[in-house]
Amino acid sequence: MSFGLVSAGVSALASIAGGISARRTARLNAFNLGTERVLNEAEATQQSNMRMEAYRSNLSSNIATFAAAGREVGLDRSVGAFLGKQKEVVGEDIENMEFMKMMRSMKLTSQAHAAVREGRDAQTASYINAFTTMADGVSKFNSTKT
DSSP states (O other), X not given: OOXXXXXXXXXXXXXXXHHHHHHHHHHHHHHHHHHHHHHHHHHHHHHHHHHHHHHHHHHHHHHHHHHHTXXXXXXXXXXXXXXXXXXXXXXXXXXXXXXXHHHHHHHHHHHHHHHHHHHHHHHHHHHHHHHHHHHHHHHHHHHHHO
């Protein structure tokens, strides 16, 4: 058996091992991206909850301040407009937070899918490289044999 043929076999096996390793790394990256997505969603939900809690606290303080100033909270139109505007602002804030959460989630999901695809492609490329390396080795072996 020729040294060139053995060398081609070892090179082909190394190529396959590299492809398998690339696919495993890609799967780990995809898992990490999925974990990051879940963490980001939890953080965004927490921020929304904190924003609502701040609104409720401020609403109570504002109502108490208006009442202490002798303004009728239910009857004074300017007080109602102010409180209505605060409710509208908090609604928009939470809507924006939810939209950003969804966009980050979609981005991370897309990146995870791309990582898996990249790993699969790297493994396929390693098989093709191994095949061509072996074919070249066999061809050289046969040409030196004759």
